[in-house]
Amino acid sequence: MAGSAVSATGICPFCQTAVEPGDEGVACTACGVGHHADCWRENTGCGVYGCSAAPNVENRSAMEIPVSYWGQERKPCPKCGESIMAAALRCRNCGTVFETTRPLSAAEAQAVEKLQQRAPGVRRGAIWLFAFCVLPLTAPLGFLIGLPWYRRRRDVLARQPAMYSALCRLGLGIAAAQSLFALFMFLIYSAVRGS
Numbered sequence: 194m195a196g197s198a199v200s201a202t203g204i205c206p207f208c209q210t211a212v213e214p215g216d217e218g219v220a221c222t223a224c225g226v227g228h229h230a231d232c233w234r235e236n237t238g239c240g241v242y243g244c245s246a247a248p249n250v251e252n253r254s255a256m257e258i259p260v261s262y263w264g265q266e267r268k269p270c271p272k273c274g275e276s277i278m279a280a281a282l283r284c285r286n287c288g289t290v291f292e293t294t295r296p297l298s299a300a301e302a303q304a305v306e307k308l309q310q311r312a313p314g315v316r317r318g319a320i321w322l323f324a325f326c327v328l329p330l331t332a333p334l335g336f337l338i339g340l341p342w343y344r345r346r347r348d349v350l351a352r353q354p355a356m357y358s359a360l361c362r363l364g365l366g367i368a369a370a371q372s373l374f375a376l377f378m379f380l381i382y383s384a385v386r387g388s
Contacts, residue, residue, distance in 0.1 A: 207232035207240035271302035326364030336368035
């Protein structure tokens, strides 16, 4: 034991309670901090962080369990077929980058790749849709063309930053409101002119 018997009071760094006079205590010979004798034995050394008398701890990486998927530590790359770690987001053999650690089949990987190839055009389309829907003159046309366009591309928009999907929904909402307002004004104008 690197500590020595002590009768001094203080806070035990292991259990964070006071070492009362009369308690069986141990003082660390390296840093001088008092401990309860039971705490010293349980901790097998000093409880002060960085003290040379503190017990050796096992390296964290040695205790960690490797990431696995359904009990498998490795998975095949859907692009090149080589075996890679289950937690890999990039194949070290072919360089393919994955969106998820879940193992993908070749068909799923091709579908994701096609969606990624369509993404830049869909992002530009979302901005144009918003612009056409916000302008009062083009709002009805923007709504009529934009609604089917948005519905066909929801799967691609769902994989993009939320801003693009929000732009589409906001633009379509504004276009619908502007179109209804224009229709309402037209009906009022017709009613007034007809009487």
